[in-house]
Amino acid sequence: MTALRDNRAELVSAAVAGRVAPARIHAEAMASDDDGRIRLLPGTGGIALGVHAGDRAANWLADHLVPGASIEDADGTPAAAGPLHLLSCIGNRVRDAAGRGIGIVAGKRGGLAPGFWAPQLVGVEISDAVAARLNPEDRIIVETVGRGLKLLDHPEITLANLSPRLLDALPLTQANGALACAVCAIVPPEAAGAGLGQDSWVGDLEITDERCLAGSVADLHFGDMVAFADIDSNVSRFYRPGMASIGIVSHGPGHAPGHGIGVTILLTGPAERLIASIGQGGMGATLREWSESLLE
Amino acid sequence: MAIDLPASNAARLVTTRLKAQIQPAAANRVVRPDGMLQTLTGQGGVITGIGLGSVAGAWTGDHVEPGISLGHPDPAANHAVRLLSCVGNPVTVLDGPKAGARGVVFGKHGAVLAMFAPDDLALLAPGEWVAIEANGVGLSLDAIPDLVCHSCSPALFERMIEPTENGQLRIKVAAILPAIAAAAGIGMPSSMFNMDLHTSSAPVAELARQLRFGDLVAVMDQDHRFGRQYRPGWAMVGVVSHGTAIGGGHGLGLMTLLTAPADRLLLEISDTARLDTLLTLPWGAAS
DSSP states (O other), X not given: OOOOOBOGGGOOOXXXXXXXXXXXXXXXXXXXXXXXXXXXXXXXXXXETTOOTTSBTTSSSOSSOOSXXXXXXXXXXXXXOOHHHHHOOBTOEEEETTSXXXXXXXXXXXXXXXXXXXXXXXXXXXXXXXXXXXXXXXXXXXXXXXXXXXXXXXXTOEEXXXXXXXXXXXXXXXXXXXXXXXXXXXXXXXXBOTTTTSBTTSSOEEEOOSOOSEEOSTTOBTTBEEEEEEEEOSSBOEEEEEEEXXXXXXXXXXXXXXXXXXXXXXXXXXXXXXXXXXXXXXOHHHHHHHHHHTTO | OOOOOOOBSGGGOOOEEEEEEEOOOOEEEEEOTTSOEEEXXXXXXXXXXXXXXXXXXXXXXXXXXXXXXXXXXXXXXXHHHHHHOOBTOEEEEOSSTTTTOEEEEEEESSSEEEEOOHHHHTTOOTTOEXXXXXXXXXXXXXXXXXXXXXXXXXXXXXXXXXXXXXXXXXXXXXXXEOGGGBOEEEESOTTSSOEEXXXXXXXXXXXXXXXXXXXXXXXXEEEOSSSOEEEEEEEEEEEXXXXXXXXXXXXXXXXXXXEEEGGGEEEEEOTTOBHHHHSOOTTSSOO
């Protein structure tokens, strides 16, 4: 394949400080499931021990489970997406207060109504060795880079939440002026739920129904690539026939109505220029390998 | 042969007097899908010149709420205002130059929205207080337990539904929209906030063009019993509450009034499916 040309040489790298988010129960949020039953399950904030990128997303009894450590801006309310959230890109390296690499940004959670509806979290893939010593509210630093990244030969495609490092690893191919991406599921626009109407850089867009155009929602793993048909994520996430949005599975199922597995958007463009096809769309093993390699 | 309304539990519903305050106006800075930043009149404040029955898409603004927008500075009291107020509930002004003026709850967004006569709106202002006679939460029909009402007063409910011989409820609506109309508001509580409509693309754009504030509108394949979600075979009926919005995934605001399996309902398009024809407005004629 012809090399993808991009503008990474002009991107700014910024160290952004934040903290490991504490586990929180948001009393204002609904805890009922699709059938009205109250279900209070873990999953928001804190550190999910033993849960990793590449694991099956529906494996645990949890609500919006983010693998590894959930981090956030240390200033402001948990409902606001601050600079840590807005600059972090998937594939960015995360270090602790002592300067040791601890993990790799692997997803975002939030975007239901940023500003007044918590939480807005960034997920970090961490090894079990790091998880054993990391605590909620520990200071962390994200080495952010990726905001502004563009594909020079594909001006109709917008990138979001995507580091140059992950771009190089994505299952992309170029043909006839279009960019094709392997994904594990293609979801119809009706199944796009919580996260509609919000900034594509905040949180995720959730899959509210198991009916797929191709592939399977039930079998999705953390780190799998997923496409939404007829969803535009150029500025905010919304229904626009003829557009496609492709992202990465960042959190597990949410049980409240209109919620489900979360997908953080990475690419969006006209469907004839950004082609999703079922294939080897799992990036979880790569993210986990990058995180493990920080220990060496 | 006239058919009786199915028995409801309206007689057992509690009326609570809530105190609420007119919220300040907002100027919304929003990035449009084409990347342009625009600042427009937003939600809140006292909006004059737009009434129930005004074409909702005819105004330049972002989430504009006609009439007055109500909330409470104490978060828990505000939660009660947002949850307990129902469309059709009476509102009385408690202070300011229009103390004693009477209006009606017509919708919800983040705030509870109430309409008054134009002469009253002309002198109402943010910071003034009102009382809402809240009644309607818990409304249900014995015969149709899977019909769930939200924010719907018994007074409105009894006028918007009509029994039919086969047991379905006939509801007249201004438009019937497909599931893809459902935008921001999916995944949020169905008894608070509202659901924006994707009004920028066909076919919803055409169907929504003539919608008016206070219109009853149905969206298919939506289950709003315990929250808002896509579920084939269900339907919701709501009321047009706030105006257009310029961000992608935002548009006219539709506040949920009821939801049920679609085969329980007989939805009929009508040009009188509006609050200003269904409700007895305290100031008389439609504004």
